[in-house]
Amino acid sequence: MRLLSFIFLVSGFCLTSYALADNVPNSPTGRIVLTVSGTAIDAGQVGFDMAMLDALPQHKITTHTPWTQGPHTYRGFSAVDLLSYLGSDGNLLQVTALNQYMTEIPISDFIEKGAIFATRQDERLINVRSLGPIMVIYPFDQQEELKSEKIYGRSIWQVTHIKSILLVD
């Protein structure tokens, strides 16, 4: 199953990377909110401002979370698109927050479980005091099985850095 996902992911990368390259600006012009490093990224580390992140395909999730009151609609990008844009073939993300908290998220969570990196909450930018600027959001309301300690542990806030890792079975 994991091998099938990997093949699907690589195929997806190949098909969409050319299209994404045209839309996303080549370099950040504003404040860098996210840095990405890891396998197959030639520059070593790539910085993204909010405009670059907004240029990636956007996805929406409306859900409750354990950290907020009431349902909210979150919008953001998928790790699949991000890695596709960078041409990275990693299958595991090492995500670091502003407080240096770090967690690992399999890329399959973004394909199978529909997780996103949210940059908007109810169409508003998320400030640092509101656990922004980037949060990992899972569709908890749509999939009951996501309400587990394992997934809560992967739902990291104040994301500042992503490292793409390729694990070989």
Place this chain on the structure above:
Amino acid sequence: MRLFQRKMWLSIFKQWVMYGFILFIITVALAIFSIITYTSDGSKNNSRRVFESSLWNALQLQLQSYRFLNYLIELDQQAPSLNGEAFFRYDVLMSRVDLLRKGEIGELIRNFEGGRTTRLLNIINGEMELLSFQLSKIEAGDYSYLPALVERVKSVDTQINEFVTLVNKGSNDYISDQHKTLQKNLDTIQLLSIILLACLLGLGFFTIKGLVQLKRVFKLNSNLNDNIQAVHEDKAQMLTFINQETRPPINAILGIASTLNSPETPKNTKALAKHIEESGNQLLQIIEMLSDLALIDAKKLALTPTIEPLKSSIEDCLILFESQMARKNLQSIVYIDPNLPAFVCLDLIRTKEIIVALLQNAINHTPTGSISLQVRPSASGAPVIPLPAGTKEVSVMQIALRDTGQGMTDELQQNLRINPSLPMQQEGPLPSKVGLSLALCHKLVYLMKGEMHFSCAPQKGCEFWVDIPFYVSDTGPIIEQHKPPQCPDNTQALLIETDAQLAKVISLQLATMNISVTVSKEGSMQDNRHCNLVILGNTASFERDGHDALQQWKNRSCPVMSYHPLAINYSDFQVKPLHFPITQSQLEAHIITLFANKKPLQGSTKND
């Protein structure tokens, strides 16, 4: 009535079992519901990791405050502007404060240490909020506010440290409470599980019992169906049997009626009429026997003891068959032991039915010869039965009936040996197996708490012994015994009889009248011994020696009684004729006549 009461009791018991079962189901349902509830609560409590998050965020607040302080201390004061970096760091710190104040974590922390943590957090938040003015100056490049800002952040450190300590303590207490709650829930779940297990074991037990009971009921049902089928078969057999039994007398009546209706009037109309009467009586008797059998099988036949004269009742039974036996040339005799009371208290109608049945059986199996009936006290003990009013004790009489016939078949004997007092033989012999009269006789004997035994030898005849209990009346005149007439002492009688059975019973009869009997078993008529009476019975030597013998007894003035056909019709000497059945009454009447002028002769019963 008792059966009905038992059913009532059973019904109430079943009702309580039903209530118990409903209660049992409710208990099982409650136990399952409670387990689900407690498990759900336990799961909810167990999944709440808010206390962990509160401690984590408190420590993160302390860590971020140190990082922020470190950032301020290491700040490059030569930079013209910080481009919002200081505020960015400040926001990271404040996001931890916000997390501790809002949501589930905030709600939890509010309950720690009686609100001390909330007060401390509010102080920290207030102090932190005040930093924003100095931060804005630093962001604008005015670093003169930096020392004051550093001092201010340092001053909050004590409160943050105390806050972390209180959150840690509160978290521990919370964890402890949660553990206690979980443990309590677990204990309750364990108890409920034990109850549920016990209930399930009980249910399993009752289910198995129920299945066993169901199996038993199915088996019983199957047996009942078999029994119903057997009843139908028995009914068909019984109807066939009734048809068989009633057909001969009906045919006889119809045959005689046909003869009487013929154009030529038969000469023996009287005999034919007698035959019709006998057949009619036989038919009535069969119907009565069938009715009695049905009543016995239905346990509806009630015995009605009455006080009746024993001797005449028994002798009447034998007289009933006089014609039937005469047609077959059967000789019959009856002896009633004088030791028995003259009057007995028992259901004499049923007793007569027993005797009639035995006699009928004997006649059927005896083509020639004799039938003797003796009634005497039984050696067997009296059964324990309740005494009716007016009686003082229970005694047992034995009715012994012997014939010189062919004997019964082995199958008939086998069926007659059934003892209804044994559990497996309660039904008794079937009429289709032993005949109507014997089946009724057998059932009546055991119904009257008596016993029936018999011995049988092929071509030598059968003997039946039937013990019948009777009540002895406690009223004065009735309990007197029968007293036969007594001849003078040393009265001698010569009995010429080749039939040992007849000889024996006649001897007994004469002995009751103080007459000593010498039996000529070979039938010899050449006996010259002195005797006061001669009884001439069956003998082959009558034609040869009869004339001389009778002349000799005439010369001696010795009275002669006989049932020998040739002797009765002898013209030269008046022979007192005896006819069958030979009863004590018949003999006594002759003896009284013969010895009337010789003392002493007294006796006969007070009630005769």
